[in-house]
Amino acid sequence: MATSITVHDVAKAAGVSASTVSRALSGNTAVAAETRDRVVEAARQLGYRPNLAARGLITGTTHNIGLVVPDLENPYFASITKSVQSRALAAGYSVFIADSDEDIRTELELVHQLSKQVDGLILCSPRMAASDIAAVAGQTMMVLINREWEGLTSVVVDDAEIIRLALEHLHALGHRHIAYVGGPEKSWSNQKRWAAIERIAPTFDDLEVGKVGSYAPNFDGGQSAADVVVASGATAALAYNDLVGLGILARLTTRGIRVPEDLSVMGIDDVNVATLVSPGLTTVRSPLKKVGRSAVNSLVDLMNPTDRHSAPEDLPVQLVVRQSTSVPQQHS
Amino acid sequence: MATSITVHDVAKAAGVSASTVSRALSGNTAVAAETRDRVVEAARQLGYRPNLAARGLITGTTHNIGLVVPDLENPYFASITKSVQSRALAAGYSVFIADSDEDIRTELELVHQLSKQVDGLILCSPRMAASDIAAVAGQTMMVLINREWEGLTSVVVDDAEIIRLALEHLHALGHRHIAYVGGPEKSWSNQKRWAAIERIAPTFDDLEVGKVGSYAPNFDGGQSAADVVVASGATAALAYNDLVGLGILARLTTRGIRVPEDLSVMGIDDVNVATLVSPGLTTVRSPLKKVGRSAVNSLVDLMNPTDRHSAPEDLPVQLVVRQSTSVPQQHS
DNA sequence: TTGTAGGCGTTATCAA
């Protein structure tokens, strides 16, 4: 803060009025070339930077956006956050970050705290109730990631295609009994993924997919689930996401159960850490970078209704085969 | 934005003036209890939220802070970011996030972009030149993480103690030839860590610590380094950080070199992913959560000079022994 | 205890 320099300082230095400085620098209105040069030079010398808050007060546009995520330490959200902020920067926006720590009340509070100082909000995998989303949607422009709501713009990965690729891969290897290790009941993605399984599994010959409980969407959740998976008699586990997959992997290793010889394990998303372990985790890649970028693009379109809307980006998912899956062992 | 409700709307609804509304809600000045209740009720009904940008314009305080990090996808920075935003929320601040993507120019640009809309800035492991830090420091309140500069508040983990714990552990196991796998030359932490090694290693009997090149501070860097480490003849590798350690681990596994039987590997920091692999990575834990929290506390102290300063938190590091280290094998 | 007036830094409107 200190006593930062304002338009008036620049105006005095350049020997013009404050309004002329504003015009010269924002470049909207015509200014005499010579005057503008003088103003620009003065601004440069003084190191003038406009106060965006003040500008926003009158233009009604802050050039800030907000991003709300459930957990920044989850590499899934870290990747999305990184791409959101990168794209926002390129589009001339600064971004407020808000980590709800998976808590619904915090999530809502953060949204309210931010809504007044941003032009728009991106809600990533929001856990909040639909009614709250609807209420908030009236306050500010909004884009949803991994959730849909009538009238709101959404960016979602194709869960059905993810499931199809995963089942296809395991079925092709010869697996006929697969355990799906579920994520949080309230997670929209988890619901979609299980629904897709129920719809798609019957399209494969002789394939049985059982659902194993509901677990926290992280490493610990996977560790908890592993023993139940083993007991289920399935020859392959499909985890709700990579972190759960890694948890399963770790627990199986501890028990001396070999992967993939004794049991195949698949994750979903291909977050960065999936390559860190050995055996590497077979997974279906979600285009997280594109998700973040696309969400920003959509939001920018929403906030600037005049501009030509950019074509919606498609978000291809892709099977990534590593060492954690193989043909099932014959019964010994 | 839409046409959001202002103090005037509340004033009209409550049958008072705008200034009374301001007073009633901010609670600084005395207001008749009955009037205040009426105002508060009216505000609640209308869902009034003050425009913080407008408030900041006059109070000179935005209640926003900014955080600049080199890479959000690095779990080290993700953890710090999470704790920064968590503590900031508790202290009543919203946080701008800025990912420089390890680029010096971007880093500087982000700092400038943010400096006018925040009360203070936290620079985490800044890569920028010292002269730039000095220049920026004049613009806004600032706290540095993992870097020191005269006159500026810093939060740093005790690199010397980290090194001491690591060497003590490996030496106690019987290792006499250790390879330190260096991080980026320009990294302040890397410089401090190597300097600490040169100072501390001689205090152990018969201990030789060699430096193995300079590598990217991530998984790929570790993979690149692994073969050189093996060739060095060292019985243990101490990596610049956990990600490098994991890279080494992975490459060794690929080559069929057993850890810890053939070679012990240590990381530094104990980022979340260190527990994901097996064998688990022995490491020295940096209190990342405390680092973020402490940085916010220091910044808040700086921004509110009147308040009683909170006592500086100490940041204990701690050895975490997992399975990637053991006594060196006898020569076979 | 409350209302009126002024101003924070900027841009938009209107004359000149």
Add this chain to the structure above:
DNA sequence: TTGATAACGCCTACAA
């Protein structure tokens, strides 16, 4: 093309 003036939403003297 430029300069005064008003206004954005809010807060804080000052006056009532």
